[in-house]
Amino acid sequence: AKEQAKEMFYFGYDNYMEHAFPLDELDPIHCKGRGPDYDHPENININDVLGDYSLGLVDALNTLAVLGNKTELHKAVRLVIENVSFEKNVTVQVFEATIRVIGSLLSTHLILTNENHFLGNFTMPDYDGELLTMAHDLAIRLLPAFENTRTGLPYPRVNLIQGVLPHTLNETCTSGAGSLQLEFGVLSRLLNDETYELLAKRVNAVIWKFRHKQTGLLGNVIDIQTGEWRGILSGVGAGLDSFYEYLLKSHVLFGEETELQMFLESQRYIFDYLRRGRSLCRLGEGDPPFFVNVDMRDGSTLNTWVDALQASYAGVQVLAGNLDEAICLHGLYYAIWRKYEMIPERYNWHLKSPDVYFYPLRPEFAESTYLLYQATRSPFYQHVGREIIDAINLHTRVLCGFATVHNVLDKSLEDRMESFFLSETCKYLYLLFDEDNPVNRHYDRLVFSTEGHIFPITEKFRTLSSIQGVLKFNESCESPDPDDRLRPPLPADKLKQLYDAVGFNFYKLP
Template sequence: MTVVLVYLLQFLVTFFPVTYASSEKYGGFSEPHLKDLRNRTKSLFYHGFNSYMAHGFPYDEVDPLTCEPASRDYEDIHNTWKNDAMGNFSLTLFDTLDAFVVLGDKQGFERNIQLIRDTYQDFDIDANVQVFETTIRVLGGLLSAHLYASDERRGYSIENYDGFLLRLAYDLGKRLVLASENKSGVPYPRTNLRYGPLKVPKSLQKEQCTAGITSLILEFGLLSRLTNDPIFELISRKTFLNMWSSKTVLGLLPMTVDARSNIFTDQITGVGASIDSFYEYALKYSILFDDEIFNDIWQESYKALLMHSQNSIGIFTNIHVSNAAAAREWIDALGAFFPGLLVLAGDLKNAFDFYTVYFKLWNTYGAIPERWDFSGFRWNYAYRDSKPYHPLDSLPGMSVEETKVALMNDAVLLEWYPLRPEFVESTYFLYRATKDPFFLRVGEAILQRFEKDFRAPCGFAGIDDIRVGTRQARMESFVLSETLKYLYLLFDPDNDLHTKNGAAIFSTEAHPFWFDDKLK
């Protein structure tokens, strides 16, 4: 047993007499208390969004520290950290449209839709963008907003709405689907919105990931069914099924592919970055469109993870796809979504077991490190004098508590935290399933951290290094479209999305999707 896991298990034993039940209406929180939490979360959202509109719009983002508009890096085309998502198309506005519905702000919803009508006729923009990020943030935002604007059953339909959001989504979809015109059969990871994928430098078109290949099917499937143009769903479905057919005998898929040769460039798999939404969209597509084939894919792929990836304390580890040997003994921040997905799949036990690991990370660092090593074997302090380090020992010149901090800091492999939503997402889903007040307390702690430590002059700044607390000069659109949206929904038991009338599937960007015959 490694040092960190010993500390983790000791903590869990004393902290988690969780009951999964409560006799009180809102899991131990009074309605006035929940209302206060909702109002504070809503205030945070408007602080971020209004800061963007005042200082960032029509650019993609706003720098939360300087209040300067933030756009793509025109000098360095290889700065994918910025350029993959920033397409010079008011990213934050598109990504947050349906958040106003979640907050119950119909006027804000209609006002911002009118702003888009006045500003955008199409996406004829000379910008190289990542297909995956643009699909989940912009196309997904348009589709969800169109559903709310057009479906009178949801209570947010707009009088005399003519479907222009769907026409914009269709224009964008036609530009994104061109990325599938690759002789290898693997979609290009990036495309130019005006000129197509062949205008993107070849150096940006080599590495593709499993999530990027398979995670277009929900948005593309919905776009096809709403527009009666089957091409989007046909292409994305074929691509997904082709990828699934490449699984190993263990039922596992590697994370990365060479888009030029259609050859896997690694033999590692897990549930985090580069493969996360493959699992997510297998299950969610099967639910949204009642598809037995994709339900079977989810069942088979999850069974493979339980058999080969899950370790003895519930962590889904990174393993070799052919022999299930332990490969990389870390988990990443994106993997924190998986407990929430397991709630949707009905596996509460494994959802909670995996969630507790991320909770411990949050409780230790006040954030979720982008990557964290749970093995203990790489640490500078793990061995002394060729003897195993005992968990109750203290390092020279340190107390036991100081030793614990030193070891935990050394386990941080990637140190930043850009206010990602995945941990909040799983907190929300676990509360909805269990009504246990513990998850409300976690949400309240996250809210306090936003108010005290993450808030900035023009929005919210993430953390460059969680070990020392340095600020990150960026507020990505998912902070408003996902993180604060899930936090608000956690505190709003009577939200329309929690009723039978409001039943929906959340996209990987937290955009509510639904579909039935009345929408055809």
């Protein structure tokens, strides 16, 4: 399976380099590249992500390091330095440009300069910090998004030359605005310039200030001028997912106590209002627990679907030391995967059928599977990983790469391979099986960004002297243990008990 995951990456990567570079993405069915839709600037499905900056190559850089391919990494870095420019008249989403481009440039810079020495020695003799300079350049071009808003929340989109264009939408999703602190924090600390980190922290503080006064919940869309919630959906999936993830990871990477307290408080609200089913995962009575979307104003159930991004919340629970909940939530998504051999973008748990049918090779389920394997060492999760690899190869492999599934029912395809397939999906699947990989040997000293880019937990980035591995979620959790990954595998009978508690009969949907 390790070699299969590696082959999948190189099949996608080599075809991108042959048929798409220097454009942003690969169209794997017709073997050609795609960039921004200059003729239709309103096409945000494409233009939010694609900035005419060789996104496919940039986003994949540190996957090459994870695979141990020093030669190809150095070649790719040289191509990025020589070919990528941000002096482009394109309007991109601040969030996507930050997590996909700035995050990868910073992570790879740390690898090349041996500051992320946990991954091994990838020192590049003729490298002179160019990737850090490029990350700084792009961040400067994003700064206009934070100007001229009455709340301090950023515009969701910015033109890389002209700044914020007239008639730019004054609404942003919570995760889009509030998931910048890892990348902006690392950039600030590398530059010794607090500007970027303070902007990200201010955004988080503003979002937190506007939480509902009675429930404490956040909505999913907010007006950046007034602070009024334009979207009242509160959940742990799309629009909110990475906000909670980054609160916790900001504490792990930087030692930020304020963000930790925000995370812990938000978790209490989430468990009070969003969690349905039995009170404890390990008990055998009642409906299995999972998280629903609610009205932020009163906690009432707002709809009956969960989305594919919510699968990442199981990984957040692993990091929070809340293993039983992580296992339960992963169990729900595994049941959905078993039904379709992929996860539809939205699944209606009441009707037991998809609401939104496409599957763009998202990484969240593979990510949580990998993190749960690290936490439990149970071979069950490697079994799940093999199923993921087999299904992707069976249903999405085409002439020049891997294609988005248009409909999980009939397995029809769309001609698009998004950059996160190489930067995340393949990376997590490979790490699931390469147990001696430096990333796995130093798992408790590394943090994955929401785009799968790797940052080291070092004194250089922390404001506190201690480095914690697993954090307390509440008083019922175990104490932090930096050597948690070195514990014996979770006993098979314990894992079986937990999965029996999930109640697969409930999740085995017709």
